[in-house]
Amino acid sequence: MRTFDFIEVLQQLLTAAKWTVALSCVALIGGGLLALVLTAAITGPFRPLYWMGRAGIQFIQGTPLLMQLFLFYFGLPLFLGVNISAWAVACITLIIFTSSYLAEIWSSSIRAIPAAQWEAASSLGLCHLQQLRYVIVPQAVKIAIPPSVGFSAQVIKGTSLTSIIGFLELTRIGQAINNVTFKPFIVYSMVAGIYFLLCYPISFYSRKMERKLHAAG
Amino acid sequence: MPLVKIANLYKNFGDTQVLRDISLDVHRGEIVSIIGRSGAGKSTFLRCINGLEPIQSGRIMVDGVDVGAADTDLRRLRQRVGFVFQSYNLFPHLSVLDNITLALRIVHGMDSSRSAGIAADVLRKVGMEDKKAAFPDQLSGGQQQRVAIARSLAMNPQLMLFDEITSALDPELIKEVLSVLENLAQGGMTMILVTHEIGFARKVSDRVVFMHHGMIWESGAPEEFFHNPKTEELATFLQSVI
Numbered sequence: 083m084r085t086f087d088f089i090e091v092l093q094q095l096l097t098a099a100k101w102t103v104a105l106s107c108v109a110l111i112g113g114g115l116l117a118l119v120l121t122a123a124i125t126g127p128f129r130p131l132y133w134m135g136r137a138g139i140q141f142i143q144g145t146p147l148l149m150q151l152f153l154f155y156f157g158l159p160l161f162l163g164v165n166i167s168a169w170a171v172a173c174i175t176l177i178i179f180t181s182s183y184l185a186e187i188w189s190s191s192i193r194a195i196p197a198a199q200w201e202a203a204s205s206l207g208l209c210h211l212q213q214l215r216y217v218i219v220p221q222a223v224k225i226a227i228p229p230s231v232g233f234s235a236q237v238i239k240g241t242s243l244t245s246i247i248g249f250l251e252l253t254r255i256g257q258a259i260n261n262v263t264f265k266p267f268i269v270y271s272m273v274a275g276i277y278f279l280l281c282y283p284i285s286f287y288s289r290k291m292e293r294k295l296h297a298a299g
Numbered sequence: 300m301p302l303v304k305i306a307n308l309y310k311n312f313g314d315t316q317v318l319r320d321i322s323l324d325v326h327r328g329e330i331v332s333i334i335g336r337s338g339a340g341k342s343t344f345l346r347c348i349n350g351l352e353p354i355q356s357g358r359i360m361v362d363g364v365d366v367g368a369a370d371t372d373l374r375r376l377r378q379r380v381g382f383v384f385q386s387y388n389l390f391p392h393l394s395v396l397d398n399i400t401l402a403l404r405i406v407h408g409m410d411s412s413r414s415a416g417i418a419a420d421v422l423r424k425v426g427m428e429d430k431k432a433a434f435p436d437q438l439s440g441g442q443q444q445r446v447a448i449a450r451s452l453a454m455n456p457q458l459m460l461f462d463e464i465t466s467a468l469d470p471e472l473i474k475e476v477l478s479v480l481e482n483l484a485q486g487g488m489t490m491i492l493v494t495h496e497i498g499f500a501r502k503v504s505d506r507v508v509f510m511h512h513g514m515i516w517e518s519g520a521p522e523e524f525f526h527n528p529k530t531e532e533l534a535t536f537l538q539s540v541i
Contacts, residue, residue, distance in 0.1 A: 201351055202388035206402035206454060207378035216401060220392045 086263045092272065098255035099276050105251060106238045106280075108173050113180025113237070120185035125192050127210070135185070142182035148243050151175050155247045172244040172251075180237050184230060191226035192218055228292035235281040235288075242277070252276060300363075302327045302458060302489050303348065308357030310340075310347060310513075317343050319513045321357070325458075325491060330484050332500035333493045335510035336536065341493040342385075344510065345460050348491065349373075349380045362457055378406060381451030381459040385466050387443040389435040389450070395422070396431045399450045406454075414453075421449040425479045441472030445479055452483075459483065461492040497540050501525055509533045 123135035142150065154175045158166050195218050203213040245254035256273035260266045301324040310318035317340045325331050333341045346352040348359060350366050350373040359366040364376050390398050399421065400414035409417075422428045425445040435443055444464055451459060461480070465473045477499050484490065484503045494500050500507055501521045508518040509532075517533045518524070528534040 198384065198386060198388045199390065202384065202390070204373075205349060205351070205377055205380075205382040206450070207374045207406045208402060209374055212405055216405060217390055221390075224392075 086265050086268070091259055091263070091269065094255060094259060095252060095272055095276060098250065098252045099280070101250060102238065102241050102252040102277075103280070105169075105172055105176060105241045105244065105249070106234070109176035109180045109237050109241070110234055112173070112177035113184055116177060116181035117184035117188060120181055121188040121192070124185065125189050139182045139186055142179055143186070147175070147179055147240050148246065150179060151243060151247050168244070168247050168249040171247060172241070172249045176237065176241065176244070179240065180233075183233055183236075187229045187233065188222070188226050191222040194225055195221050224295055228288050228295065231291065232285055232288035235284045238280050238284070239277060301325055302329075302362055303491070304358075304360040305348070306358045308344075308347065308359060309355045310343060310352065311355050317513050318347070318354075321513075321515055323508065323515065323518075325489060327457075327489055328487050329505045330490045330503055331492070331506045331508060332504040333491065333508045333510055334495070334497065334500060334536075335516075339510040340513040341510050342462050345382075345462050345491060345493050348460055349377055349382050351382070374406075378402075378454055379457045381454060381456035383444070383447050383451055383459065383461045383464050385463040387435075387440070387447045387467075389443055389447055391435050393434075394431070395427065395433050395435070395438075395446050398435070398446060399453050402450075403453060417453050418449075421452040422446075424452065424482065425449045426475070439472060440468045441475045444468065444476050448476075448479055448483075458489045458491070461490065461494070463493050463495065465494070465496060495540070497525075497537075509536065511536075 120135050120139065123131040124139070126132070151171065155168070155171045158171065158174075192214075199217055199221070200213055203217040208216065241251055242253040244251060245257065248254070252273055256269055260269045263269065303323070303325040305321060305323045308318055308321040309316070321344060323331075333344065335341050343352055347354050348361065348366065350371075354367050357367070361376060362379060365371055366373075366376060389395075390401070393401060396415065396418055399418040400409075400411065403409045403414035403417060404411065407414075418431070419428060422431065425448055427442060427445050427449060430438065430442065430446070435446070438446065448464075464480075465476050468476065473496070477496065480490075480492070480499075481503055492500070504521050506518060507521050507524045509516045509524075509530075511532050517528065517530050524533075525537065528537060
């Protein structure tokens with residue numbers, strides 16, 4: 083057993099937290115881009131795309147993130163025949179996970195805009211895409227921003243599950259440190275503290291925006 | 300040839316028939332008011348004319364364009380037909396100026412100075428030239444409705460459709476909107492209006508149409524129509540509203 087050096091442990095945890103942040107950024111950027119495609123599919127007029135998009139979203143929202151990680155971790159080598167790193171699996175899984183929730187938030191925001199706005203725009207001769215681009219989306223974005231930002235805190239916390247497939251992020255490194263120092267309560271308190279410092283500003287900002295947009299009506 | 304020619308129009312919502320065998324011609328410069336009880340099909344009828352509602356059978360021709368035909372470009376049609384809604388439906392994220400110039404810029408491809416010039420013209424017509432920079436939620440209902448009328452006018456329509464445009468307004472605001480309509484009428488605009496303002500319909504219309512149970516029950520020139528209703532239903536309706 084090694085002696086517990088607080089500064090050294092903190093340094094190692096902070097280094098590991100960089101991977102948590104990196105994975106969160108990949109999930110949010112990649113997931114955001116994929117969510118744009120999904121949102122277009124499930125709000126567009128083409129029915130087959132709608133059903134495919136809905137089915138995918140239902141599957142992701144109806145299964146635990148942990149199971150999705152297992153399915154990709156064990157399934158991708160099986161179907162692709164190549165070994166793929168924990169980092170790649172973590173990225174793919176979290177991108178898909180994030181996109182399904184963001185697409186749900188964004189499509190609901192679009193549906194929240196009254197049908198009368200579509201009608202007014204079409205009565206002026208705008209085509210479907212122009213109605214979306216100039217009339218519907220600018221209003222929907224205002225509604226979508228607070229829950230989207232709030233959801234990104236969920237993504238950061240969700241990355242901790244990738245420790246199970248062996249990705250060396252904050253939680254995994256915390257476990258490793260505990261294995262050599264045998265101070266679980268202190269180590270996991272520090273880990274939780276770091277997650278809190280990452281997530282709190284985001285949820286604070288989300289609540290603040292919600293109030294602001296609410297006041298603006 | 301009439302500007303609007305509607306023949307044997309039928310329309311269902313699911314199993315419910317809301318419009319039955321409606322035929323109506325409207326000539327250029329003519330002003331037709333449609334009155335009747337709630338649920339008589341007045342608004343639905345008006346919405347069919349610019350293709351906001353699909354129809355089951357019959358024919359709607361506007362300026363030679365078959366509205367119900369599958370290959371009709373509704374966008375082109377709507378650039379010639381203005382529609383003003385009961386609830387104004389201004390775009391809340393855009394200023395008054397941008398509400399009016401949006402379609403001019405992106406549908407007609409005008410540059411911003413030319414579209415702003417047109418916006419200034421139509422805002423003057425509705426007496427709102429000093430509110431260009433305001434946003435819809437800073438305006439009263441009557442002002443919003445006047446901007447909505449200006450927004451339609453900016454597209455230089457051949458025909459204007461007004462769907463109960465004063466019904467959501469406080470009584471003291473109704474007058475300012477009706478006087479805008481009167482000016483338009485004097486300017487020779489072809490208009491079809493669904494309205495509960497019986498006195499106004501009587502004053503400006505060339506023809507009044509009474510809708511009942513999804514049909515055109517009775518129609519005629521205002522004097523004869525109001526003084527001498529031919530059907531029991533119209534007589535009862537007029538008694539209940541006047």
